[in-house]
Each structure stands twice: as C-alpha cells, then as structure tokens.
Amino acid sequence: MSILLWIVAFTVLGGALSVLAASLFLLIPEKYHPSVVPHGVSFAIGALLSVAFLDLLPHALDATPHQSREVFWTILFGLLAFFLLEKVLLWRHFHVHDWGTRRNKDAHFHHPAGALIVLGESIHNFVDGVLIAAAFLSDIHLGFVTSLAIIAHEIPHEIGNFAVLLHSGYPRVKAFL
DSSP: OOHHHHHHHHHHHHHHHHHHHHHGGGGSOGGGHHHHHHHHHHHHHHHHHHIIIIIIHHHHHHHOGGGHHHHHHHHHHHHHHHHHHHHHHHHHTEEOSOTTOSOOTTOEEOOTHHHHHHHHHHHHHHHHHHHHHHHHHHOHHHHHHHHHHHHHHHHHHHHHHHHHHHHTTOOHHHHHO
C-alpha cells in the first residue's frame, strides 16, 4: 500500500472514530442535557488549556530556548486575536428585530462559541492531517503511532466540542454534522 493511501486511510479513520464517539452523545435524552452539557464544556476547556499550557508550551520553550520571547509574543497575540474574534462575534450576533423601539424585548442572542468551535476545528483538523502526513512521510511506523495518538486525542476533544455546540444552541443533528 502506498504512503498516500496510508495517510488518507488514517486521516479518515481518525475523523470517523472521533465523530462516532461524539455521536454517542446523541443517545442521551435532551432532558438530561442541562445537567450533562456543562460538564462537557468544562471538560473541553480543561483539556484544551491543559494541553496548551502543560504540554505544548514547555515543548515550544525547550525547542527554542533562545527564542522564548517570540514564543510568549505568539501566545499573547493568539490570546488577543481570539479574544477580539469572540468580541466581534458577540457584537455581530446581537440582533434587534425592531430598531424603531427603544426596548430590547425583541432582542435575541446567539452564543458565539459555536462559530468559534467551527473555525477552530477547521484549523485544528487541517493541522492534524498535516501531522499525520508528515509522520508517515518520515517513517511508516511513526505514522501509525502518530495517527493513534491523534485518534486518542480527538475522541474526547470531539465529545467536548459537541457539548459546546449543544450549549451554544445548536440542534443535536446540526451539532453532529
């Protein structure tokens, strides 16, 4: 089997397994979502922050000991960029149906976390695919191990994303898609 087929197979396998695991959340009746979803949101936030600050940041500092200033500037820029993105989404998703009235009784609000998840996941999944491809191109055994590690990472990650999308007001089927 060619390396390209291995890359495509393990990329599809990782995506399919993580979405399949997240689909198990569809089996939970909707009446239990208010008690389950906040735990999923907390899990997703905790997983992302712990990986970022306990794993990725130390590796970045070890790999570039003379460029730690640039690493911290990158982190600061990333935090500010996503903060501003969230604020823009908050501002853009506040609608008033009747601009002629001064009362905001007709106003409604959409949580921007869903849009942020979709944007972030697009970038994240692209990078995962690049990592799988790079690992297979280096060594086929490294490709297998990297793919399995990404699959193990993606399953709880997708469950957390699914919980965030539900918490943001997405219907279950739309969140799954």
